[in-house]
Each structure stands twice: as structure tokens, then as C-alpha cells.
Amino acid sequence: MPRIRLLPASVTAVAVALAVVVLSIAAPQAARARIFDPTTFTLDNGLQVVVVTNRRAPIVTQMLWYKVGSADEPRGKSGLAHVLEHLMFKGTEQYPDGQFSEIVARNGGRENAFTSYDYTGYYQSVARDRLELIMKLEADRMENLALTPEQVRTESMVVLEERHQRVGNDPASKLSEMTSASLYLHHPYGTPIIGWENELKSITLEDAKAYYERWYAPNNAVLIVAGDVTADEVRPLAEKYYGPIPRADTPARQRVQEPEQSAPRRVELESAQVGQPQVAIRYLAPSYRTDEDGSAYALEVLSEVLGGGPTSRLYRALVVEQAVAASAGSWYSPERWDTTNFGFYITPRQDIDIDKAEDALRAEIEALLKDGVNAEEIEDAKQRLRANAVYARDSVFNAPRIFGRALTTGQSVADVEAWPERIAEVTPEDVEKAARQVLRPDHSVTSVLKSKPTS
Template identity: 40%
Template sequence: MRTRRKRLLLFLATPLLLAGLAARAGAAEVVETTLDNGLKVLVLPDDRAPVVTHQIWYKVGSVDEPGGITGIAHMFEHMMFKGTENLGPGEFSDIVARLGGEENAFTGRDFTAYFQTLAADELETMMRWEADRMANLRIDPEEFSREKEVVKEEWRSRMRDNPNARLSQLLYATAFTSSGYHHPIIGWKTDIDAYTVEDLEHWYQSHYAPNNATLIVVGDVEPETVFKLADRHYGAVERRDLAPAKPREEMEQHGLKRANLVIPAKLPRLSMGYKAPSLVTAEDSRTAYTLAVIAGILAGDSGARLHNELVRAGKLSSADAGYNLNARETTLFTVNAVPRDDQSLDAVEALLLEQIERLKEEPVDEDELDRIKAQVAASDVYQRDSLFYQGMKLGVYETIGLDYRLADRFVEGVRAVTAEDVRTVAREYFRDDGLTIATLEPKDDDSPALPSPTGGMERVH
């Protein structure tokens, strides 16, 4: 997930952040409507301060990109700030700044979103100009050429020169064969080089329509007032007939996959990923809630197993685990570790697999389960203090294809998980025929370097 100002790729990996995305969104207070052009509008009043967050979520992300233009969703996000028929390049951001507000945007695998947080009495101004971007974006060739260089520099600094990001990229590219999760959010370098204005214009016409978006407003507002403003500004944007997305179902895996990355790096690292259902793809939502609990058991806090039993005990330099409950498609449950000095990656793998096998064989102690559930409840309370995250909870659920009301059931779902659920789910999904292991080996100065599409020497087998 990429933020525009800080140029960050944020991955929803830690269990506590997952809890934050899925925690109670005050669903009983959410008021909704759908405009005639198909735009869904969700309003969550919160009058603790005279402030509002205004968010527009498009149901398109990197998972929707065909081969040859990977990363186009991220590139297009940049261009949304480069002017419309009514505003010059950067003028949208200037308006937000003059109003004393904050703005940003992010591209994820499953969505693209734009938001502003500002005084509640300036909401109509934001609606006017965000609707203008939805309807009247102008893609200037010179601005596009300059911004493509910015994206290429971002790729160099965030991907090519970041060994951990390269390893994560290799893990997903190896684990997923036909799913859109195969390629990185920022795209492959060769595709970035080949973008054209026509590619961007086609992306705009194919995805940036009111009937492919959700408007979310959280703050010191009256729902009916928001609906009238939304109809006045967004309602004037014409809906479009959008082609249904082609199926990108992931091919069945028939054995353990391995990949090795040999590039200049300070430390070796091992990443494991098990194919796992999300809340969208799980036949039983209890499975997804259990996987979120397992991520907490392994890496929820400093007392979790990976840190307490491996890192603090001096067996590993660092270790973590992550699971994205809110993915549109089958996702990965990941476990990562950095060895101690002179420790082999084989030894690291053995230690991590031992922890996985323990989940399958030994019932989790009730005190341990209770601690994880308490963490989730605390995160829920904390996240509700933020207007932005209240809106984000709603946006994530709606955009990946779930009813936003399900966000209200996350804590309840986690609290229902039992020790036997943990063993059952671990046994079903933590198997070799769903496992990919990627390793990073620092390259010696005198080692031969073989060119590859991602700029390093990689071996997959």
C-alpha cells in the first residue's frame, strides 16, 4: 500500500494493524445511500471535534492489472494529482493545504483510495474537487513523463535497493502463478518503462467511475446533509458500463516451492508463505479469524512465541509473522526470520517449522489465547479514536466485496476462536503443498552477478 507524500509501501502485516482495520466500526451508526449513478455513500457521524475525513475508494488495485502494465494502478494514483480540466498540476493539493487540511492516497493490491482530513465546514469544497478528478482528469504528456521518472526512482529506492522488499517480492512472485498477487504493487521495472499516456487513459475510463467507487465521510456531519452534497457534486458524474473483471483464480499448488535471492545485502533472511484464505475466500469466516489469532500467537507482542522463544532466547536475530484477513483473494500467511551470526538458513527454517508443527500438535494454553483476544479488543478501542481509521475500516470491507457491517463482528469472531480451532486450521493450511520458502543470501563482492528482470541473481526451483 503506497502513501503519496512519504512514498511508502505499507503492508498490512502485523496482527494489531489487522485488528485495527477490522475492528468495530460503529456499524449501528453508519448511514448509507446509493446515488443514481451507482456511487455508494457511507456516513459515520462523530462529533467529538469539528473535523471530517473524506475518502473515495475505487474498487481497483494491482491485482486487476494485466501483464505488460503491472504497477499502472500505482502510476495512475500519482497522475490524479497532476491536474484536471479545471485545476492545474498540484493545485488540488494546494487547495487542501490552504484549508489547513491533510491529504494522501494509497494503492494496494485490492483497492486505490484518496482521502482528505479537514474542518467539517470545508467538506463541500473537497467533494467538489474530488468529483472533478473523477470526471475531468487531464493526463498531460509532459507531466506524465516527469512523474514516470518519480515512480522509477521510487522503484529504485523502495524495491531494487531494499533487500527485504526484494525478498518479499520474490516470495509472492513464486507463491502465486496466475493470481494478480504474483506481481508487486509498484510493478515490474520493464512495465514501468513502457507505460504510455494511452495506458493511463484506458485505466481511467475502465475503472474510475462512480459505479466502481465508494464515498466515505466520517466526522462532525449530518448524514442527510452529506447525501445532498454528494448528490450535488458526485451525482453529476456519469456512470459507465464497465467490463466485468476477468477471473484470475490461482492455480493449485502441488508441492513445496523454493526460491533463492543472491544480491548485495547486510543480512541473510528467510521468508515462508502458506497459501491461506481471507475473510472473502474462506468457506467459513471462523477460519480467517483463527488465522488472525495464530498470527497473534506467533508475533502479536513481545511475549508472543517467535520473540519470546526464539529471539529473546538467542536462537534467532529477529522473527515475525503476518496475515492479511482483508484480502480480496487467497493470500499468504507469512513467517520471516533473520539468523544469528554464522547461523545457516537451514537452521532458521528448522526453527520456524518447529513452531508451525507445535501449533498443529499442542493445544494453545487458554491464558495465551485470552491475551491475544485482549490485544484485539484494546486495538479496537484505540483505532476508534481516529476518524481516518474508522473510515478505512469501512472502505476496506466495501471495496474487497464484503458488507461493511462485518467489520463490527471482527472482535466477536476472534473471541470465539478456540484452542481446537487453532490446531484444526493449522493442520489444514500449514502444509507443504501450500508452502513457499524464499531465502536471501548476501552476495560476496567477488561473486558473479547474473542479470534478472528484478535486478538481482535469483534462482527458483
């Protein structure tokens, strides 16, 4: 079985930056020329298909995204989405006992899978003449997954061990879990994707089968194929292998709404395992889907102004000028089905007290809210985003990841292609308004990671 990747609670600045970078362009005129120039169509059973031709290498990547993630799990069954991701490699009647992975490897391909709050995805990269093979394999397990009670118990324990390694032995991950649970008082985004230990132990074969049958259906999925292939070549293969799978009566997502918050929260963790202390401040923020006035795009520009590398405001002020930080920055994750978060972080220098570093970070936030931003730094931020687009189409992975995240969290292909134009329209006034709306103490959680002396 391949190495399974779990996407953490905040998809991190790196993942978000990838979406921003790849969708950037050199000028608004180029945006109208289309960035990825995809072809999209929908099969009769509801499967949406997106094809992006990329001739840079004779390979193709198939990514199948399901519109379901850990936030859609039944209450009390946290970790089920990730456990099922593992179970999808256990086999079908036609390809039992892990043959899926063996066949992909034998044909020179590589594969993996990932789980997040709002989606679960599976992908394979192979030589272009092996596309039909991996389509046949992936379509088979969409419909015919065969499981046993022992397999469910085993994979639940595998995920539990994964939790011990990733969370139990990592103070930063422990703190992140507690921070998310504090930021989201009621919404399932406050529950870790990997699940709580006691609930992982309770997952049964019936749980796994019910979840699979409820959500894993063509009308609840997006198939994205990118690489040395055209839509004319993909369509007949998709119709042949995915087309016969019947659509299911997949329900609409039932998500509880986060209640109004009225007080800032603070979470601290001290451990001898901590080498570098850190302070982070997270605020609730709109996602693309929940954004009502275009502030999501302004928040992306704001994050670039504040934390976009060594020329950004926070790095320049806290690392270079005041010399209180080894690193400092910001992040924003707009690709969520529901309310997301905007955050800041600072890692103090070894000779700087953590409280002093936190005070310096908060002073920069206050300065932002009081003095706002200027046109020059907004234009510089947008230019940095556009400049990074030079290598946008170099990898066959970029387009599937961008479109997959967008189409499983409420956006459309048109939204993805229009991103550069919407960013170009952001003004300093838009950024200042978004900052005032989001950076509210009563909607925030401060997390502090401290080093505990060993003697």
C-alpha cells in the same frame, strides 16, 4: 503533488494489525452496540457512501476508494494503476496544473493516495468547514481528468525512479518481489504493485485513459467521510457534487485463478547491503472473501497466538527461551479479493547461524501442527485483540481505512461491525483446523535473506 504511498505486496503485519485492533472490543455485548456506528447510503449513480461521526476534533477526513488495483491491470501493463494514481493529481480543465494539491494545502489540509492490489484510494483531511471544498475537488477529478502524452511519460518515469529507490536499492524488497512471484504461479498478486521496469516504460496516454474510463466511476467507488460531521450534512453535499456524475458500464473483475500447487519453493538472496539476515515462510491462505468455512477469523487468532508481541508463542520460544532470534513473529492479511497468505519470519541473533534459526522456526511450526493450541492461549490472544480497542475511535483515519479495505475486497459494513462477535466465537478446534488446512509445505515459499561478506 503530495507524497504518494504504495502499499506493498503483503500489506504487512502492521496494516493488518490495525484492522484487527480497531475492530476489537472489550466484550461481545459491546459488539452489538456497534463500534463505529456508521450511517451508509447509496446515490442513484451507484456511489456507496459511509459516514462515521467522530467529535474528537473539528476536522473531517474524506476517503474515496476505487474498487480497482494493480491486479486488475491489462496484462503487460504492470504499474499502470500506480501511474494513474500519480496522474490524478495533474488536474482537470477546471483545476489544471496541480491546483488540486495547492488548494488543499492553502486551506490547511493534508492529502495523500495509495495503491494496492485490489483498490486505489485518495484522501484529504481538513477543517470541518472545508468539507464541501474537498468534495467538489475530488468529484471533479473523478469525471474530468485531463491528461497529455508528456504527463503520462513523466509520471511513468517518476514511478520508475520510485521503483529504483524502493526496490533496486533494497535487497529485502528485491527478495519480496521474487517471493511473491514464486508464491503466486499464475495470479496477478505475483506481479509487483509498482510494476516491472520494462512494462512501466511502455505505458501510454491511451493506456491511462482507457484504464481511467473503465474503472473510475461512481458505481465502482466507495466514499467514506469521518470526523466532526453527520450523515445529514454529508448527504446533500454528496448528492450535489458526486450525484451528477453518470455511472459507467464498469465490468466485473476478471481474475485468473491460481492453479493447484504441488511443491514447496525456496528463494535466496545474498547481498553486502544486508545488515540483518532473515528467513520468512509464506503459505497460501483464504481471505475473508474466499473463506468458505470461517477459517479467516481462526487464522487471525492464530497469528495473534504466534506473533502477537512479547508474550506470543514464537517470541517467547525463539527470542526468550532458546535465544536464537533477535525477533520472530507471524502475519496474516485477510483483506484481499482473492487468495492471500499467512507467514512466519525469524531474524537470527548476530551469533546464530541462519540455518539454525530456520530450523528452530520450523520446529515451532511442527509443534503447532502436532500438539495444537490450548484454550488458555486462545483466550489470551482474543483478550489482547480486544484490549487494544481502547483507542479505536481516537483517530478519524481509522474508520475510513477499515471500511475502505473491507468494502473494496468483498465485505460489507455489517461484516465489519460483526467482526468482534466472529472473533469471540473462535475455538481452539477452529484454530487447529485452520492451521492444518493452511500450513501445507506444497503451498509455501521460503525466502532467505543473507548477508554477503565484503572481503
